Amino acid sequence: MPTFELTPSMMREIIMDHYQNPRHKEKPSQDGYKTLHASSTNCIDDFDLFVKEENGVIKDALWDGVACTISTASTDILCDLVINEDSSKALYIIDQYLKMIGEQPYDESVLDEALVFVNTSKQAARIHCATMGWTTLKEIIEQDEDHHGGH
Amino acid sequence: MIDEKLIRKEFPMLSNPPLMQGHPLVWLDNASTTLKPQCVLDAVSSYYISRTSNSHRGDYDLCYSMDVETELTRKAVSKLINCSPNEVVFTSGTTDSLNRLAQSLQYSLKKGDEIIISLSEHASNVLPWFQIAKHTGAVIKYVELQKDGLITLENLRKTLSKRTKIVSLAQVGNVLGQIQPIKELVAETHKFGAIFIVDGAQSVPHMPVDVKDLDCDFLCFSGHKICGPTGIGVLYGKYKLLEDLELNSVGGGMNDKFYLDGTIKPSKAPAKFEAGTQNLEGILGLRAAIEFIMKIGLENIAEHEHKLKKYAVERIKELGNSVIYNADVKSGIVTFNINDVFAQDAATYLNSKGIACRSGQHCAKLLNDFIGTPATIRASFYFYTTKEDIDKLVDAVSHGKEFLDAYF
């Protein structure tokens, strides 16, 4: 969690950094990943998300495809945030993020760099770009829970 | 010469523009849809204020007059594209026209018959053919495009064969705005005994289109792209072909009689293709729009757009920070990218300046593989577009690198 106030110029830098040098933009080189496709009729973004879970813990998260700055950076930061978290914590983080984008009260303590997207609703047309990766990951995790009998 | 300043007074969205992100709207997405003049709004609302009734069932005056109005709109369309009024079928738009045509034509296709389209077609002129190909075993073939998206006679000739039954192409492309030499392509197609369908969604609103001169068999366009209401469109067909064409949608208003053994005795064309209550407000609005457009003159509209296009290309080129994909095309569409800025990010930035442009694949997903970029920005003009609109666009494009400003 950032221990200092994020200034707009830091926020821009974080977004551009993840856009220009995404950390998790690649296809998995081994087996064992679950995957879902993310795309929408409302935008160009079109990518696959890959997740590797072991004993309820997300061991790795990757994505690959065509995406704008907002969906690239937000999906990449999402991967950063959930790797090595258990899936219920990941779901909690995702929910807090979706609340932030939806301008509802949210727990900022778990969002770290994802806080840079706090202004997304200013560009309503990009809200789905900022959330595509997140809702897709949520779907993968929830599918998985259903599959195992879940709670 | 068009006096766009005077014309703009007739458009509520221009004379009293809504604010977008705090800026008065700059409308540069005319290939997507067009703004409406007051006369169209009045025609549409007149249906609800003083003319509400159904057509086809004229036992009383109001109803009879709706039938008369409907025929007057057919007449207006016939003047616009130079056909007879009974060759005009009302649909809900280009997409609907093409789907219905495909539905009807599928009955004449056999396994191995060929349908020719191109990589630059809008999804509406691709997917209906995919659907009927799936059901009939017909084969989709793509005529080769030149780098500028144009189709040469030579290339069409190479694709045509004895099995070709249908050629369906846009007269003006919605991504690159290229204007196809339809008349020659039609003549060549007819040598093979195939029918030629023109997707006129981007041509009919922007240039003179004469179906007799083109000799095309069918032509489709949308009311909303020609300053008319949404939900109304046209399917033109040569009368003889309409007479022979299978039904595609059935119900009230399209049959003279039906019998309990399942026989339908359809009305004559065009009525046999107009089942159910029609979009009557749309029919009224479409006539007002066509009359408005024709008063301005399609030659004038084409000239005005091309002038603006040249101006926009010059100014964007001067900036030196963009690639233009269709600099030489003579229609009012500029397709470009700002260097190192993803099209969707650029369009969001333009939005933050109140400028409506489209980013994306513009429904021509196939073409973007062909021009080698996943996405472009498209600015498209109409007769009410001004140099000032373009100056605002150019100014925003010059700051394209700062696209994240849209969020801060």
Ligand SMILES: Cc1ncc(COP(=O)(O)O)c(C=O)c1O
């Ligand atoms: C070339 C072309 N064909 C078809 C269409 C579909 O028109 P509509 O959505 O009005 O049915 C469009 C609209 O963008 C178009 O540009």
